[in-house]
Amino acid sequence: MSAKGADSNPYDAIVVGGGHNGLTAAAYLARSGRKVLVLERRHLVGGAAVTEELYPGFKYSVCSYVVSLLRPWIIRDLNLSRHGLRIVPLECSYTPQLDNPGLCRWPDPDQNRQEIRRLSPRDADNYPEFGKLMGKLARFAKPFIDELAPDPTSLRPRDLWQFKRAADRFRALGDDLVALQLKLTTMGGVDFLREFFESDQLIAPMSCSGIIGTMLGVNSPGTAYVLLHHYMGEIDGSSRAWGFPIGGTGAVSDAIAASALEFGAEIRCNAPIANIRLKNGRATGVILENGDEIAARSVVSGCDPSLTFLRFVGKENLPADFAASLENYKNRGSSGKVNLALDRFPEFVQRPGIGPHVRGDVAIAPSTEYLETAYDEAKYGAFSQRPFINVVFPSLLDPGMAPPGKHVMSCFVQYAPYDLASGPESWPDHREAFGDAVVDTLAEYMPTLKEDILHRQVLSPWDIEQEIGITEGNIFHGELGLEQLLFQRPVAGWARYRTPIDGLWLASSGAHPGGGIMASPGALAAKEMLRAGAV
Amino acid sequence: MPRKTALFERTADLMTSVAWKEWAGYAAPCNFDAHSEREYFAIRHSAGLLDLSPLAKYMVTGADAARYLARIWTRDITRLKPGRVAYGCMCDGDGKLLDDGTVACLDPETFRVTSSEAWLGWFERHSRGYQVEIEDCTDRLAALALQGPLSREILQVVTEVDLDAMRFFGVAAGSIAGVNGWISRTGYTGDLGYEIWIACEDALTVYDALLVAGKPHYLEPIGLDALDVARIEAGFVMQGVDYISAQHCLIEARKSTPEDAGLGWTVNLERVGWIGREALVQEQEQGPKWGLVGLELDWAEIEALHEEYGLPPHLSPLACRNAVPVYSEGGATEKPVGQATSSSWSPTLKRYLVLAQVHRKYADLGTRLSVEYTVEFERRTITGTVVERPFFDPERKTFTPKAAPKGASR
CATH class of the missing domain: 3.30.1360.120 (Probable tRNA modification gtpase trme; domain 1)
Structure with missing residues (x-):
């Protein structure tokens, strides 16, 4: 640890960006007694995990809206429960249909079987079998998200040991599962699911988890792999589905920030940085947009790789091959967000009432053809007229999100390509039309929706880039394709939070193990920094 | 039926x-x-x-109601003001716990008593000489x-x-x-x-x-399932689970004094004239044998133990009332030093909580104990550390928006 106080290098580390990963890194560093400063551009911390009251009395989880992979060991290490983190489980995954009651997938296996039987008795029986297989594969993959990315080129003992353990887990899967794992990494989501199921009404919503945050369709090769991420989700360390944080996702960030503050970190909002300050090729601090310079022994970026390196460091200061890899890094945000404040609950005409079926997520994914058609439009630079929408009603899970009897509705929408045919900067001209398409789509299922809307917020990926700062508005800081994961995230050879710039570390979703409210990149980066004696 | x-x-x-x-x-x-x-x-x-x-609910009325209740209850009910409720317990002549519950003072001569079991017989037996009416209004x-x-x-x-x-x-x-x-x-x-x-x-x-x-x-x-998780988070003991009413115990060892069951705070030994006091004064002199503690099981150990069997840890949403032995740290081969009587995963605190009765010398905060834990039909142990009770204690529990300033009213 460096000396503290009023010397020329007062901070051990400056964290650029107060998103949930930046805050997590700060909390871990402060927990080890390091002097840490978090700089956040906006007026509140949280990045894409923020809760904002944009219409009086109604709170929106503006961007990210559910949690699943938030690591239990981080919750414990940072005492997040004591700092107010409360997560309630989603009770159902509901896929409505226009002409029938649609499909509810419940956490209870027997309830689930009864539900799927209506579509296909064969699928009902295969569903738990499929879940078990995926659960086993997820158990193989899951340790990767709690440790450093494997380094296939290293012969150091700790890397070889890590490889041996992974190989042991892989062998323990058995021949059948190894074959399945290979299929999973190469096939399209729909094709893969068709090996198990016949009902398109079941396959369609299941395939959606393979495309989230990518500019790919449900039939595109490689999308099957991301299905696995869904089966890694957990609450409280036991494999289960998704949860909603009381107070919205901003409450997760607030809990981490409270923990960081308690450990002694300093957090400064409204402090946008212009550059990471370099001296002899080494990061020595930051230069704020207002011209102030703050020195630190290390700089930790909680921002996405493109923003960090191409904007804050500058291409000219990077090794040429690293810069080239970054330019090929696929951000290409493909999703938007629509948040609605509602005067009353807009019931589903085919499954009326405010029952458990709407106390979870609702997927507008009536068929695989619908989903592929939605992608077709996006391929050529238009948003989908009938998009895939994932809806959550936070007010049903946390009464504090809206006044009594009123509701908020969170809609994740795909596809909304960053790169519109008319250019990303033309999004403001198309934003409301995009919002209309979303509302029109939903109103087909919920006929009273339009008259219930009190306020609407529409975020295109361009808006997410402008407001939150994430390059091209990609919710994961870069697609979660296999080619951008593990030892290749963000760039092959640089997956262990170090960067070609000495003293600069990457602790964001653009680092291993990737995006989602997981907090792993932040925690693992901080641990690696501490281990390496960089702070 | x-x-x-x-x-x-x-x-x-x-x-x-x-x-x-x-x-x-x-x-x-x-x-x-x-x-x-x-x-x-x-x-x-x-x-x-x-x-x-x-x-079980009783109305106790009459000129001597407060004095009478002060005799059968551990709390001094004569000091309970109208509009106030006291939680306390009831002991037999040996100072062993019979039940716990609340006494509400509705007016100076009217009290409502609640308990987990029916006690009309016991109440009446001890009412001789008091001007008091007891009605079972359950x-x-x-x-x-x-x-x-x-x-x-x-x-x-x-x-x-x-x-x-x-x-x-x-x-x-x-x-x-x-x-x-x-x-x-x-x-x-x-x-x-x-x-x-x-x-x-x-x-x-x-x-x-x-x-x-x-x-x-x-x-x-x-229903009662959700309540059970909440009451464990609150650190509340349950008669019949965390301690057994002396009237049901066939052996002496199974009986508990208030101190044994974590209810020592409801007892004031200075006060005289209540059932069980003399025995409890004696206990006080010899030092109590048992203590009721809140334990937190080590989650990393639970995960590692399941991993040994290739299993993910399973968290039941239900509280568990199957009592299991508690050993001194690493002492699973020796005689148990107590028993864990209630346990539950706390979805709010993200901690695995246990209520246990242990020998006094293992009841200090921070003491590490080994709690029996079964995986795949094999009996293993997990480290449990004595932590503060209640486990969950939000400010809103006691916060009163329009509270009279201290001393203004009692």
Whole structure:
């Protein structure tokens, strides 16, 4: 640890960006007694995990809206429960249909079987079998998200040991599962699911988890792999589905920030940085947009790789091959967000009432053809007229999100390509039309929706880039394709939070193990920094 | 066959799970849906409504009522003011616990006593010489528990009793949904909450009015499964689970003194003239044998233990009441030093909580113990550390928006 106080290098580390990963890194560093400063551009911390009251009395989880992979060991290490983190489980995954009651997938296996039987008795029986297989594969993959990315080129003992353990887990899967794992990494989501199921009404919503945050369709090769991420989700360390944080996702960030503050970190909002300050090729601090310079022994970026390196460091200061890899890094945000404040609950005409079926997520994914058609439009630079929408009603899970009897509705929408045919900067001209398409789509299922809307917020990926700062508005800081994961995230050879710039570390979703409210990149980066004696 | 409470027709109608259990001779809901998670989270984030009617309830009236209760109860009821409730317990002549419950002072000569079991015989046996009437009103008086952070807001819709001014462990008479009854700020969840006491024939009216008032706040009818998790988080012991009433114990070793069961704080040995005191004074001199502790099981160890078997850890949403032995740290081959009687994963605290009775010398905060834990039919142990009880203790539990300044009223 460096000396503290009023010397020329007062901070051990400056964290650029107060998103949930930046805050997590700060909390871990402060927990080890390091002097840490978090700089956040906006007026509140949280990045894409923020809760904002944009219409009086109604709170929106503006961007990210559910949690699943938030690591239990981080919750414990940072005492997040004591700092107010409360997560309630989603009770159902509901896929409505226009002409029938649609499909509810419940956490209870027997309830689930009864539900799927209506579509296909064969699928009902295969569903738990499929879940078990995926659960086993997820158990193989899951340790990767709690440790450093494997380094296939290293012969150091700790890397070889890590490889041996992974190989042991892989062998323990058995021949059948190894074959399945290979299929999973190469096939399209729909094709893969068709090996198990016949009902398109079941396959369609299941395939959606393979495309989230990518500019790919449900039939595109490689999308099957991301299905696995869904089966890694957990609450409280036991494999289960998704949860909603009381107070919205901003409450997760607030809990981490409270923990960081308690450990002694300093957090400064409204402090946008212009550059990471370099001296002899080494990061020595930051230069704020207002011209102030703050020195630190290390700089930790909680921002996405493109923003960090191409904007804050500058291409000219990077090794040429690293810069080239970054330019090929696929951000290409493909999703938007629509948040609605509602005067009353807009019931589903085919499954009326405010029952458990709407106390979870609702997927507008009536068929695989619908989903592929939605992608077709996006391929050529238009948003989908009938998009895939994932809806959550936070007010049903946390009464504090809206006044009594009123509701908020969170809609994740795909596809909304960053790169519109008319250019990303033309999004403001198309934003409301995009919002209309979303509302029109939903109103087909919920006929009273339009008259219930009190306020609407529409975020295109361009808006997410402008407001939150994430390059091209990609919710994961870069697609979660296999080619951008593990030892290749963000760039092959640089997956262990170090960067070609000495003293600069990457602790964001653009680092291993990737995006989602997981907090792993932040925690693992901080641990690696501490281990390496960089702070 | 279990009896039906005054609310049976409504709870039976609301329940989709057909999950009843017997509670003191009555049928009581375990949960209303296939699982109890929604009900649990309602207690912690909105409010839950529980039919508490099977609780044993007595009216004790007369000029000597306070003096009489001060003799059979560990608390000095003569000092209990009208409008206040005291939690305490009851011992036999050997100082062994019979039961625990509340005494509410409705007016200087009228008290309502609740207990987990029926005690009319015991009450009457000790009333000789006192000017006191004791009525078992269990069957005539219905009771509802409305518990959770939004309970005040919901209850205020249907009553003119000023809830903002009602302090923790206060009680007041008033009209609730148009019928006369009592509201006390008491409960078994460790959260903000109220208990409502009304005649059985009015119970449905009040229950329905609360359901309507609570609807925009996501009030949930709750059953005993969700309650059990909440009461463990609150660190409350349960008669018949965490200690056994002396009247049911066949052997002396199974009996507990208040100190043994973590209820020592309800006892004032300075005060004379109550049943069990002399024996407890003696216990005090010799030093108590047992202590009731809250343990937190080491989660990393639970995960690692399951990993040995290639399993992910399984967290039941239900509390566990199967008692298991507790050993000194690493002492699983020796004689147990106590037993874990209730345990539950806390979805709110993200900690695995245990209530255990252990030998006194293992009861200090920070003591590490080994708690039996079964995986794949094999009995193993997990480290449990003695931590502060209550495990969950939110400010809102005791916070009173319009509290009179200290000293202004008592």
